[in-house]
Amino acid sequence: MMDFLRKVTTRLSYGITFFILILVFFVILFWQRMVFVVPAGHAAVIWHSLRASLTGTYVPSEPVGQGFRIIWPWDRFYLYDLRLMTHTETYSVVSMDGLHFEVDMIFRWRVKREQIVEMNQAIGQDYLHALLIPEIGSVLRRLMAQFEAEQIYTTARNQLQDDVYSAVTAESVPNGIGAYGASD
Numbered sequence: 001m002m003d004f005l006r007k008v009t010t011r012l013s014y015g016i017t018f019f020i021l022i023l024v025f026f027v028i029l030f031w032q033r034m035v036f037v038v039p040a041g042h043a044a045v046i047w048h049s050l051r052a053s054l055t056g057t058y059v060p061s062e063p064v065g066q067g068f069r070i071i072w073p074w075d076r077f078y079l080y081d082l083r084l085m086t087h088t089e090t091y092s093v094v095s096m097d098g099l100h101f102e103v104d105m106i107f108r109w110r111v112k113r114e115q116i117v118e119m120n121q122a123i124g125q126d127y128l129h130a131l132l133i134p135e136i137g138s139v140l141r142r143l144m145a146q147f148e149a150e151q152i153y154t155t156a157r158n159q160l161q162d163d164v165y166s167a168v169t170a171e172s173v174p175n176g177i178g179a180y181g182a183s184d
Contacts, residue, residue: 030073
């Protein structure tokens with residue numbers, strides 16, 4: 001009887017050891033797709049692709065705060081910076097008197113944590129190039145066309161800045177910027 005128990009224990013230990021080795025192999029293989037760190041000042045969205053495939057609908061998750069995260073290898077992890085960010089873009093504009101010139105526009109924004117899930121689904125991580133740069137450029141061109149070149153460089157500059165800010169961040173404008181937290 002003792003001999004039988006020893007054989008069973010040996011077989012089980014080989015099976016458990018083999019299972020642990022396979023598990024360690026898969027963890028090492030999928031480490032880059034499973035383990036993430038959300039740094040301070042950031043938030044993340046986890047897209048559960050298997051759940052979305054099984055249910056046929058996108059199941060939004062809550063924003064994930066800072067810290068160490070482990071996800072399934074078939075899920076996707078999208079990281080967003082919630083800190084105040086700055087970007088400089090050069091736009092070609094035409095003044096009311098028909099002069100063509102280039103304007104450097106510096107804008108600052110901060111993404112709202114509570115909006116990143118919706119923004120991730122509707123726009124994606126490249127919201128700077130997909131939303132902010134084109135929308136701000138469109139508003140800037142439209143507003144600068146209302147002023148003469150001399151006014152732009154002298155008296156109308158502050159008014160123009162305020163008008164661009166108000167037009168871009170208005171909640172009633174369907175550009176999504178006011179809804180997704182662009183500011184300054």
